[in-house]
Amino acid sequence: MKKNNLKITIASGKGGTGKTTVSTNLSSYLASNNHAVVLTDLDVEEPNSALFIDAKLKETTICNKMVPKWERADCTLCGKCAKICNFNAIVALPSEVLVFPELCHSCYACSELCPTNSLPMNPVRIGEIKTFEATDFHFVEGRLDLGQEMAVPLISQTIDYVDENFKDTIKIYDAPPGTSCPVIEASRESDFVILITESTPFGLNDLRLAVETMRVLKQNFGVIINRYGIGNNDVEAYCQQEGIPIITKIKNDKALATLYSKGALIYPKIEHFKNSLDDIATFIGAIK
Amino acid sequence: MKEIVVISGKGGTGKTSLSASFAYLAGAESLICDCDVDAANMHLLLDADFDKREDFMSGEIAKIDADLCSNCGACEAACRFDAIHRIEDQYEVDPISCEGCWYCSRVCPSHAITMETQKAGDLFVSHIKNNAQMVHAKLGFGAENSGKLVAKVKQTARNITKDSAIKYIITDGSPGIGCPVISSLSGADLVVLVTEATISGIHDLKRVHKLIKTFNLQAVCIINKYDLNLEMTQEIEAFLHDEDIKLIAKLPYDETFTKALSLAQPIVEYDKDCALSHLVKQAWETIKENILIKKGI
Numbered sequence: 001m002k003k004n005n006l007k008i009t010i011a012s013g014k015g016g017t018g019k020t021t022v023s024t025n026l027s028s029y030l031a032s033n034n035h036a037v038v039l040t041d042l043d044v045e046e047p048n049s050a051l052f053i054d055a056k057l058k059e060t061t062i063c064n065k066m067v068p069k070w071e072r073a074d075c076t077l078c079g080k081c082a083k084i085c086n087f088n089a090i091v092a093l094p095s096e097v098l099v100f101p102e103l104c105h106s107c108y109a110c111s112e113l114c115p116t117n118s119l120p121m122n123p124v125r126i127g128e129i130k131t132f133e134a135t136d137f138h139f140v141e142g143r144l145d146l147g148q149e150m151a152v153p154l155i156s157q158t159i160d161y162v163d164e165n166f167k168d169t170i171k172i173y174d175a176p177p178g179t180s181c182p183v184i185e186a187s188r189e190s191d192f193v194i195l196i197t198e199s200t201p202f203g204l205n206d207l208r209l210a211v212e213t214m215r216v217l218k219q220n221f222g223v224i225i226n227r228y229g230i231g232n233n234d235v236e237a238y239c240q241q242e243g244i245p246i247i248t249k250i251k252n253d254k255a256l257a258t259l260y261s262k263g264a265l266i267y268p269k270i271e272h273f274k275n276s277l278d279d280i281a282t283f284i285g286a287i288k
Numbered sequence: 289m290k291e292i293v294v295i296s297g298k299g300g301t302g303k304t305s306l307s308a309s310f311a312y313l314a315g316a317e318s319l320i321c322d323c324d325v326d327a328a329n330m331h332l333l334l335d336a337d338f339d340k341r342e343d344f345m346s347g348e349i350a351k352i353d354a355d356l357c358s359n360c361g362a363c364e365a366a367c368r369f370d371a372i373h374r375i376e377d378q379y380e381v382d383p384i385s386c387e388g389c390w391y392c393s394r395v396c397p398s399h400a401i402t403m404e405t406q407k408a409g410d411l412f413v414s415h416i417k418n419n420a421q422m423v424h425a426k427l428g429f430g431a432e433n434s435g436k437l438v439a440k441v442k443q444t445a446r447n448i449t450k451d452s453a454i455k456y457i458i459t460d461g462s463p464g465i466g467c468p469v470i471s472s473l474s475g476a477d478l479v480v481l482v483t484e485a486t487i488s489g490i491h492d493l494k495r496v497h498k499l500i501k502t503f504n505l506q507a508v509c510i511i512n513k514y515d516l517n518l519e520m521t522q523e524i525e526a527f528l529h530d531e532d533i534k535l536i537a538k539l540p541y542d543e544t545f546t547k548a549l550s551l552a553q554p555i556v557e558y559d560k561d562c563a564l565s566h567l568v569k570q571a572w573e574t575i576k577e578n579i580l581i582k583k584g585i
Contacts, residue, residue: 013327015463016300020488045466046298046495048488086348086390107389108368146498149467177299177463178326184384184430201552202304205329216384216429230543231550254516254541261517263487 004036004168008284009190011175011183013206013213017196018226018250021260022280023174024052025267029277031136036169038138040162042186043176044127044154047141052263055132055139061161063142064123065153067104068111070097075118081110102149127154129161138166151176155185170284179213187214192287193221194247194280200231204238211244222283224276227252248279289449290579293476295461295469296483297492302512303482305545307460308333309554309568310575315418318456321445322424323472325409325437330460332552336414336422344425344440346408346433348388350381356400363392363401384430409437411444417557421448435467442474456576465495473499478579479507481533485520486513493524497531507533508578510571514538534578537571539564 010023027039041049068081068090075097082092089103090110101124111119126148132139142158144151155176162171175186187193193214197207207223214221223239228249239246250256251272259266267274292310296303304322308330311320322330331338350371352363363379364372371385372392381392393401408431414422423445427434445457459476462468473479479500483493493509500507509528514521521538528535540563548558556565 014299014329016298045464046492048298048491051487051491084390084394086388105387105389106368107387107391109366109389109391109394112366113391113394151466179429180326180427180434181430181432200546200549201332202329202549205332206327209327213429227546230546252543257513257541258516261484261486261489261513261520 004170006192006284006287007171007173007190009173009175009187009193010196011187011193011210012177012196013179013210015177017198017203017206019174019196020049020052021266022194022196022224023172024049025265025273026277026280027137027172028134028265029267029274030170030281033281037172038140038162038166038169039172039174040158041141041174042155042158043174044142044144044151044158044182045176047143049139049174050132050141052265053132053134053139055134057130058133059131061129062125063127063129063154063157065104065126065150066106066108066121067101067124068099068119069122070099071118071120072096073118074116076116078115081114081119084109084113102147105150106153126150129158131165138169151182152185155182159186159189179209184213184217187219188217190219192284193219194224195221196224196226197235198227198231199225199233199235201234203231204235207235207238211242222247224280225249245283247283248276250276289454289457290477291457291459291475292478292480292575292579293459293461293473294480294482295472295496296463296481297465297496298488299463301482301484301489302539302545304330304333304460305549305555306482306510306568307458309556310572311416311420311422311458312418312554312556313569313572314420314456314458316420317454318420318458319445319449319454320416320420320422321441321457321459322422323438323441323459323462323468325425325427325434325441325462325468328424328426331414331422331424333549333554334416334422336412336416336424338412338414340413342411343407344409344411344437345405346436347406347431348390348403349383349386349406350388350392350401351404352379352381353400353402354378356398358398358400360397362395362397366391366395406431408433411437411440413444413448423448434462435471438462438468438471439474442471446475465499469496469499473503473505476505478575479505480575481507481509482512483509483524484512485515485517485524487520490520490524490527494527506578508536508575509533510537510539511535512539513541515540536574537567539567
């Protein structure tokens with residue numbers, strides 16, 4: 001495998017399918033095979049990967065978004081800013097203008113269309129990017145501050161940070177769950193998206209939603225079937241019918257779940273899981 | 289009428305299987321809401337018939353009228369979301385990137401840009417097995433405002449229960465701790481926290497509990513897969529004790545759950561008499577009792 005700069009997003013329609021298990025173990029496995037790897041937790045609302053990685057914090061970068069700040073001096077209190085803002089982030093009162101940063105989408109319209117330049121844009125903290133050094137790979141985590149609502153700006157800043165700081169390194173992105181804006185942001189710039197599912201009616205339902213999303217994004221993607229052996233064959237049949245590659249099937253195994261419960265790495269102890277990681281590595285190596 | 293909201297902080301803990309079981313047990317005296325509008329799947333367990341559907345409209349997207357456009361590029365310059373590009377001599381809006389801020393339409397000198405309200409999803413009211421009703425939704429691709437759609441689901445449920453004999457609204461909450469989950473929790477008389485005996489289970493339980501505390505809501509807890517890691521279970525129990533949250537069930541790691549799921553049945557329908565079903569039935573009885581206690585205060 002010589003894909004030094006490949007970007008792979010690991011996603012699923014839903015939480016609890018094994019994204020974090022595969023992301024953390026795959027990163028460690030690739031690193032143990034002499035690849036430079038950076039794992040990035042993009043589930044910025046609830047980053048969990050760090051619980052499974054023994055790593056030392058190296059650096060913390062504060063992330064901001066640009067928000068208007070009212071300057072009283074020349075303001076004529078015309079109220080145009082409040083009328084312009086389509087996100088209800090500005091309220092114009094008879095004697096002052098109030099800005100609600102958590103509602104602001106940073107569109108700059110109020111600031112740039114204000115006749116008296118009374119709303120200059122200023123940085124406001126939304127979260128942080130933490131860089132860790134694990135034994136054999138790099139780990140980056142985006143973490144949104146509690147109470148902040150907009151995950152997308154932090155996800156995109158985290159991706160940019162990783163792009164700038166890790167050249168010639170395989171990038172594994174652990175995506176947030178769901179099919180809305182955060183997962184789209186985490187997937188759109190990747191070379192390939194791996195969707196994880198399980199072979200149950202729930203798994204199939206969520207996979208269909210995720211596939212729909214990837215098709216709209218025109219993304220290349222493949223599927224990992226987790227907890228293989230439970231349920232039925234409908235997921236496999238669906239993938240075959242739709243021409244979606246099945247990268248590997250991870251066997252259902254209570255021993256694996258027990259290791260996961262402790263936050264331990266799984267592949268050094270469970271052979272079939274290691275074989276599945278090898279399937280994934282081989283697949284990644286073949287991505288054009 | 290009392291509202292019970294089941295949440296877990298993270299996906300995959302068994303929240304939906306349990307909510308569906310409660311709904312199955314309660315039958316027509318309950319109404320069920322699926323607030324996981326991003327990836328709803330409870331309808332599979334309860335045979336929802338998608339009887340009534342309505343459009344959920346939310347958010348706007350810019351549209352450029354090619355006949356009026358003078359190709360000046362003011363819109364592209366104004367857009368901070370990289371949503372407007374010139375493609376083959378014509379400016380176009382990328383609907384996925386457009387945030388609906390209106391800036392482009394305000395600066396366009398030839399008034400070529402209009403804002404169109406988008407259909408952001410579908411809202412359904414269904415009949416389910418056991419003669420109850422269910423309110424559920426599907427958020428459209430890439431749409432925002434799932435918090436608003438959740439609020440709509442809950443409001444629709446409340447309207448149906450008004451002047452009816454329905455005693456409980458059982459809500460399968462959205463995952464996470466963000467805006468949709470806050471919407472899910474509104475009006476809850478009792479919150480059922482579902483967690484699992486794993487390192488991430490307890491981590492997420494603590495996070496979501498902070499939210500419950502902020503809103504001063506009464507909560508009970510169910511630990512799923514408790515025997516996966518007994519130490520972790522002890523840690524969770526200690527936390528629940530400290531926070532004065534009643535533990536109403538400890539469910540073992542049991543593949544009967546998955547077998548039931550594969551047949552699209554709640555566990556209490558799949559095998560009424562198995563050990564797991566008894567525990568779930570007991571949990572449902574305890575939930576009802578706990579709501580009644582609150583009523584008496």
